Amino acid sequence: MEQESKFILIPWDFTKIAENALNHGVKVAKMVDNDIRLLHIMNKGITLEQKNKLNARLLKVTEDTEQKYGIRPGSIILEGNIFSAISEYANDSEASMVIMGTHGMKGMQKITGSWALKVIVGSKVPFLVIQDKPTDMEKYQHIVFPVDFRQENKEKLQWAIYLGKYFDSKIHILKASVVDKSLLKKMNININFAIKHLIQNNINYEIHTIGKAGHFDKETIKFAQDIHADLILIVTTKHINFSDYILGASEQYIISNSSKIPVMCVNPKVHYAKHGFIGI
Numbered sequence: 303m304e305q306e307s308k309f310i311l312i313p314w315d316f317t318k319i320a321e322n323a324l325n326h327g328v329k330v331a332k333m334v335d336n337d338i339r340l341l342h343i344m345n346k347g348i349t350l351e352q353k354n355k356l357n358a359r360l361l362k363v364t365e366d367t368e369q370k371y372g373i374r375p376g377s378i379i380l381e382g383n384i385f386s387a388i389s390e391y392a393n394d395s396e397a398s399m400v401i402m403g404t405h406g407m408k409g410m411q412k413i414t415g416s417w418a419l420k421v422i423v424g425s426k427v428p429f430l431v432i433q434d435k436p437t438d439m440e441k442y443q444h445i446v447f448p449v450d451f452r453q454e455n456k457e458k459l460q461w462a463i464y465l466g467k468y469f470d471s472k473i474h475i476l477k478a479s480v481v482d483k484s485l486l487k488k489m490n491i492n493i494n495f496a497i498k499h500l501i502q503n504n505i506n507y508e509i510h511t512i513g514k515a516g517h518f519d520k521e522t523i524k525f526a527q528d529i530h531a532d533l534i535l536i537v538t539t540k541h542i543n544f545s546d547y548i549l550g551a552s553e554q555y556i557i558s559n560s561s562k563i564p565v566m567c568v569n570p571k572v573h574y575a576k577h578g579f580i581g582i
Contacts, residue, residue, distance in 0.1 A: 308336050308337070308396070308397070308398040309336055309337040309338060309339045309376070309395075309397055309398065310327050310330060310331055310336050310337070310338050310339070310397065310398060310399055310400075310401055311339050311341055311388075311391070311392050311395070311397040311399070311400045311401070311427075312324055312327045312338060312339070312340050312341065312375070312400070312401050312402070313341050313342075313343070313384070313388050313400070313402050313403075313421075314340040314341060314342045314360070314363070314377070315342065315343075316342075316359065316363075317403070319403030319404065319405060319433070320403050321435070322403050322432055322433070322434055322435040322436075323401045323402055323403040323432055324338070324340070324363075324367065324375070324401075325435045325436050326401050326430065326432050326435075326436055326564065327375075327401045328367070328371045328373055328439070329436050329439050330399075330401065330430070331373060332373070332439075333441065333468050333469055334398070334468050336398055337373075337375070337376065338367075338373060338375035338376070339375060339376040339377065339378065339395075339397070340360060340363065340364070340375050340376070340377040340378070341377075341378055341380065341388065341391060342356060342360060342377070342378070342379045342380075343379075343380055343381075343382055343383075343384045343387050343388065344356065344379055344380070344381055345381070346381045346382070348381070353379060356379055357377075357379065360377040360379070361377070363375075363377070364376070364377055378391075384417075384421060385417075385420045385421055386424075388400065388402070388421050388425075389421060389422070389423075389424050389425035389427070392425055392427040393425060393426050393427060397427050398427070399427060399428045399429070399430055399566075400425070400427055400428070400429045400430070401429075401430045401432065402418065402421065402422075402429055402430070402431055402432070403431075403432055403433070404417070404418040404431050404432070404433060404557065404558070405433070418431050418557055418558075419538070419553065419554055419557065422538065422567050422569065423538060423569065424569070425569055426569065428461055428566055428567060428568045428569075429566070429567045430533075430564055430565070430566045430567075431557050431564065431565050431566075431567060432562075432564045433558070433562035433564075434562040441469035441470055441471065441532075442465060442469045442471050442532040442533045442564075443469070443470075443471055443472060443532055444471065444472055444474060444529055444530065444531045444532050444533075445462065445465060445466070445471045445472070445473050445474065445531065445532065445533045445534070445535055446474050446476055446522065446525060446526045446529070446531045446533070446534045446535065447462050447473050447474060447475050447476060447496070447507075447535050448476040448478070448518065448522045448534070448535075448536060449475055449476065449477060449478070449489060449492050449493050449496065450478040450480070450489055450492075450518060451478075451480065451485040451486070451488035451489040451492070452488075452492075452537070453488075453492075454537045454570040454571075455492045455496075455537060456492060456495055456496075457537055457568055457570060457571060458535055458536065458537045458566075458568040459495070459496055459499055461535060461566060461568055462496070462500070462505070462535055463499060463500065463503045463505055465533070465535070465566075466500070466503065466505035466506070467503065467505070470506075471505075471506075471532075471533075472506045472507065472508065473500060473505055473506065473507040473508075474507070474508050474510060474525075474529065474531070475493060475496060475497070475507055475508065475509045475510065476510050476511075476512065476521075476522060476525055477489065477493060477509065477510065477511040477512065478512060478518045479511065479512045493509070497509075510525065512525070518552065519552035519553070519555045519556050520555065522534065522536075522556060523555070523556060523559045523560075523561070523563075526559070526561065526563050527559075527561045527563070531563055532563070532564070533563065533564050533565070533566060534556060534559075534563055534564070534565045534566070535565075535566045535568070536553055536556055536565060536566070536567055536568070537567075537568050537569070537570060538553050538567050538568070538569050538570065553565075553567065
């Protein structure tokens with residue numbers, strides 16, 4: 303595929319939550335100087351007349367966005383399944399990130415698992431998952447960066463640096479309370495690695511320790527709520543499977559947090575290898 307300029311991809315289904323994602327897209331695009339592209343996934347077998355109507359509706363959205371914000375998004379319609387088509391298009395087109403709206407864990411999602419997580423898993427492009435419109439169009443000032451003993455924590459560090467530089471953000475490193483000495487050593491290695499690179503890139507940071515062991519996801523949300531964080535930056539489960547969707551991988555609860563704080567999700571590189579991608 304021909305190399306394209308970097309852009310922010312926004313899945314678009316003409317709903318209010320998609321509008322909220324577009325508002326965040328405008329906010330980020332202005333800071334990082336990226337374009338915006340709306341992606342609508344349609345069912346297979348749609349008629350030409352229906353597709354033309356969809357194109358006309360998308361055109362109206364792009365015109366209204368330009369009039370309101372001074373940014374005119376591109377748009378594309380594809381046939382496929384939302385659980386695979388969004389991440390596949392983001393990977394193939396080399397989008398810089400995907401900003402996607404979610405209604406959280408509601409209704410059938412409590413039984414079948416988080417739809418948002420199903421879309422995210424397998425992507426080499428980070429997903430910024432939002433539930434509400436931005437409180438303002440200013441920078442993401444406070445970013446929560448939870449760190450545990452997993453090696454994959456290092457893979458989201460480049461995004462903390464990226465956001466810290468463009469948004470002049472303060473990175474709040476959140477340490478898990480760990481009793482096991484072996485796991486504690488691994489976590490401290492991850493934290494020292496993060497501190498080293500944050501200092502090298504002149505990124506402001508603070509370190510915080512969760513008081514209670516266990517339930518790191520719940521404690522992360524509580525901490526983010528307490529400091530009125532603008533963003534939580536997480537790495538997804540390395541070997542996510544069907545039981546994670548049903549029983550709930552920890553990131554599902556962070557993504558659907560009750561304070562509706564935006565969450566950036568970075569997939570471990572093992573997924574890229576599995577799907578034939580090269581990690582960023």
